[in-house]
Amino acid sequence: MSTSTLKYSAETSNALLKEVMDRSGQNLMSCYQCRRCASGCPVGEETGVTPDRLVRMILLGEKEDALNNLLVWKCVACYTCGTRCPNNIHTSRINETLKQMSKEAHAKPLLLKVAAFHSAFMKSISHFGRSNELEFMGLYQMENVKKGGLSALIADIKSLSKLGIAMLRKKRMHFKLDKTKGRSEITALYNRSAKRQGPKE
Ligand code: SF4
Ligand code: SF4
The missing domain is CATH 1.10.1060.10 (Alpha-helical ferredoxin)
Known part of the structure; x- marks a missing residue:
């Protein structure tokens, strides 16, 4: 502490x-x-x-x-x-x-994986108004490579593959791209926030 x-x-x-x-x-x-x-x-x-x-x-x-x-x-x-x-x-x-x-402020995040997760989650929400697991995973891994390199991607796939299989078995992975009501408002909010962050994000 x-x-x-x-x-x-x-x-x-x-x-x-x-x-x-x-x-x-x-x-x-x-x-x-x-x-x-x-x-x-x-x-x-x-x-x-x-x-x-x-x-x-x-x-x-x-x-x-x-x-x-x-x-x-x-x-x-x-x-x-x-x-x-x-x-x-x-x-x-x-x-x-x-x-x-x-x-x-383009400060280097203290935890690259959490930063990648956060960026992917926000992006996915801006597309559908809710997070879609498949799209989110794709975006997350892209962010992961961008922030932590190929080694981060390989380590992550290894550690997450078991979880992915368990989610599939329990039908917790949704393939359908459902959209929510009021999606345009969410997209507008996301775009406003992205504009504040500037071109590097
Ligand atoms: S919301 Fe965050 S800061 Fe508050 S108790 Fe939970 S983990 Fe701690
Ligand atoms: S944030 Fe609330 S609970 Fe925490 S120290 Fe301040 S007054 Fe107390």
Whole structure:
């Protein structure tokens, strides 16, 4: 668990706080550091950053640390922090915002596979309004090669083949390309976000 002292940066704190609050819809100003969120987070110990600490980083303007820490990439969006928070702060939404901001800044992701998964998932959703397992797997492996090279692809296929077979057996792999209602709105949202990220993503 990270215990290093955080430093206040007047230069970045206001802009960072405003951007994260606006984009995540979370009122970070109401956090009084009670740490109820930290006690329930399943990945806080492993990542070395608990939700309360992430909020503190943002409040103090530690932009680099806020954009580059494992909690942002390993958060499993279980919503435990949000349901425990007396001020209704959902760190999973903050993490999603920081992930997007990190992509927009073209920072090297701390976990290449998670970044590839995230990009493929978002792209697949933009096409059908929901994720289609087959399309998603194809996109994910393409992202994997782009980010981690051919060795990442081979290692991943080896580790995922068993899971794929089990999913097929249990009929959890859908071949039909179903589309949802309101797909054009989802596509428009995705395109807006992609535009913010610029040409390199
Ligand atoms: S539970 Fe809410 S108020 Fe308490 S530290 Fe976590 S984010 Fe802040
Ligand atoms: S949503 Fe993310 S940050 Fe919150 S408790 Fe779950 S894993 Fe931790």
